[in-house]
Amino acid sequence: MSTNTASTTRTPVTVIGLGMMGTALAAAFLGQGHPTTVWNRSPRKTELLTDQGALGADTVGEAVSAGPLVVVCLSNDEAVHQVLDSESENLKGRVLVNLTSSTPEEARTTAAWAERHGIEYLDGAIMAIPPLVGQPQALIFYGGSSRAYSDHEETLRVLGGATTYLGSDTGLPSLYDVALLGILWSTVAGNIHALALVATEGVTAEAFLPYATGWLNHVAVPYLPRLAEEVDRKDYTTDISTLNVNKEAIAHLVSASRSQGVSPDLLLPVQALIERRVARGHGSDSLSSLIEELRKPSA
Numbered sequence: 001m002s003t004n005t006a007s008t009t010r011t012p013v014t015v016i017g018l019g020m021m022g023t024a025l026a027a028a029f030l031g032q033g034h035p036t037t038v039w040n041r042s043p044r045k046t047e048l049l050t051d052q053g054a055l056g057a058d059t060v061g062e063a064v065s066a067g068p069l070v071v072v073c074l075s076n077d078e079a080v081h082q083v084l085d086s087e088s089e090n091l092k093g094r095v096l097v098n099l100t101s102s103t104p105e106e107a108r109t110t111a112a113w114a115e116r117h118g119i120e121y122l123d124g125a126i127m128a129i130p131p132l133v134g135q136p137q138a139l140i141f142y143g144g145s146s147r148a149y150s151d152h153e154e155t156l157r158v159l160g161g162a163t164t165y166l167g168s169d170t171g172l173p174s175l176y177d178v179a180l181l182g183i184l185w186s187t188v189a190g191n192i193h194a195l196a197l198v199a200t201e202g203v204t205a206e207a208f209l210p211y212a213t214g215w216l217n218h219v220a221v222p223y224l225p226r227l228a229e230e231v232d233r234k235d236y237t238t239d240i241s242t243l244n245v246n247k248e249a250i251a252h253l254v255s256a257s258r259s260q261g262v263s264p265d266l267l268l269p270v271q272a273l274i275e276r277r278v279a280r281g282h283g284s285d286s287l288s289s290l291i292e293e294l295r296k297p298s299a
C-alpha cells in the first residue's frame with residue numbers, strides 16, 4: 001500500500017472502480033482533502049490517484065475496510081455484485097454508496113442485499129460527465145437510508161453542488177436518471193431529423209442552429225410548466241394547440257420527409273400516438289393528454 005498525504009480531518013472515503021467516472025470521483029474527494037482509498041480491477045489505473053495522495057488498496061477487502069464510507073462506480077450492476085457480494089462482512093456497519101448506473105429494480109435488489117447484511121445503503125445516479133464532477137452545477141440524485149445521507153451529505157456534496165436526496169426509495173435515482181435521458185434522446189432525435197430534412201435543400205446544421213435553439217428555448221421549454229400542470233391535474237383542456245391541429249402538422253412533417261427522401265422513422269411512433277388519441281375522441285385535448293395513451297400501451 002502506498003502512503004497517504006491527504007488531510008485526516010475529513011471523512012475517509014473509499015472509491016471502488018477507477019474508470020472515467022470513478023477516477024473523477026476519487027480525484028474530487030482527494031481535492032477536498034478527504035483521505036481516499038482506491039481499488040480497481042486493473043491496478044495500473046490507481047497510479048494516477050496514488051500520485052495525488054490516494055491510498056492504493058491491493059484487495060477489495062482492504063479497500064472497503066479502510067473507512068466508514070464506500071463509493072462504488074463500476075460499468076454495471078453485474079460488476080457491482082461480482083466485486084461486492086463476497087465483501088458483505090467487511091461492509092457491515094459501513095455506508096455503501098452505489099453510483100453505478102442501473103435500473104430501479106436492480107437498485108432495490110442491491111438495497112435489499114445490503115439490508116440483509118447490515119450495510120447502510122444509498123443508491124445514486126450521476127447526471128454529469130466526469131469533467132463536471134465536483135462542480136457546483138453537477139447533479140447527483142440519491143435515494144435510500146436517510147441516516148446515511150444526513151451523516152455524509154457534506155462529503156457527498158464534494159462530488160456535485162446540486163446533490164439531491166429523493167427520499168428512502170433506492171429505485172428513484174435510477175428512475176429520474178432514465179427519465180431525463182429519455183428527454184435527451186428524444187430532443188437529439190428530433191434535432192437530427194430536422195437537420196436531415198433541411199440538409200436536403202443544402203442547409204447546413206450550423207445555419208439551422210439558431211432556429212433550433214430558439215425553438216427549444218422560446219417554444220418548447222416555456223411549454224413545460226404548463227404541460228406539468230396539465231398532467232398533474234389530468235386536465236387537458238387547451239386554448240393554445242389541440243391534438244387535431246398537431247395531427248395535421250405531424251402529417252405534414254411525415255409527408256414532407258418522405259417527399260424530401262428522409263426517413264420519417266423517428267416520428268412515426270409519435271404520429272401513431274397522436275392519431276390513436278384523436279381516434280378515441282380527444283382531438284380537442286392538449287398534447288399533454290398523450291400521456292394517457294402511454295399509460296395504456298396495450299389498448
Ligand SMILES: NC(=O)c1ccc[n+]([C@@H]2O[C@H](COP(=O)([O-])OP(=O)(O)OC[C@H]3O[C@@H](n4cnc5c(N)ncnc54)[C@H](OP(=O)(O)O)[C@@H]3O)[C@@H](O)[C@H]2O)c1
Nearest residue numbers: 017018019020021022041042074075079100101126128129
Ligand atoms: N462516464 C460518464 O460520462 C458517466 C456519466 C454518468 C454516469 N456514469 C456511470 O458511471 C459508471 C462507470 O462509468 P465509467 O464511464 O467510469 O466507465 P468505464 O470508464 O468504462 O469504467 C468501468 C469501470 O468498471 C470496472 N469494471 C467493469 N467490470 C468489472 C468487473 N466485472 N469487475 C471489476 N471491475 C469491473 C472497470 O475496471 P477495469 O478498469 O479493470 O476495466 C472500470 O473501473 C457507469 O455505470 C456509468 O453509466 C458514467
